Amino acid sequence: MGASVFIPNRTINNVINYPRGSVRCIVDITLRGDETQRGATEAVALRLMGLVQQHFRGIFMTAPSSEGRIKFDAEKETLRIKFRIWPNREKPIETAFYLELIAEIRKIDPDYKPWMIVISYEVEERLVRETQTWLWRSRKKQ
16 A cells, blocks of 8 residues: 555564465355356356455455366366465455355355355465575585
8 A cells, every 4th residue: 555664663562474374265166057057156256256355355465366167077066266365364254255155146046055165275385495695505625
């Protein structure tokens, strides 16, 4: 936003370092019915994905993304949405996004069950660049 924040040393209480990196939140949404219902469910999920990003900006490290539809055997299909969030910031996805998504999908398909949406998490390893310093590297004598 362009703001400058000044923090005096006397007011610094806690500093958090996340050495393991970020958390990838994966939401798999089962698509049911004919192609019209599947398309409507996908559109609702993608719209809510954008809304949750606007409402809870502080939990996201990057913008959410969709991997699109994933087809399985027996004509089963899911929509996969990925959120890259800060550690311990999953509550808005598990509550606001999840509950709103179920309510919106039930308008399309009244028999849709909450277990048809699966939320899982993966810890992403933080990429650490190796740096070389002259102090620790020995020079070859010629």
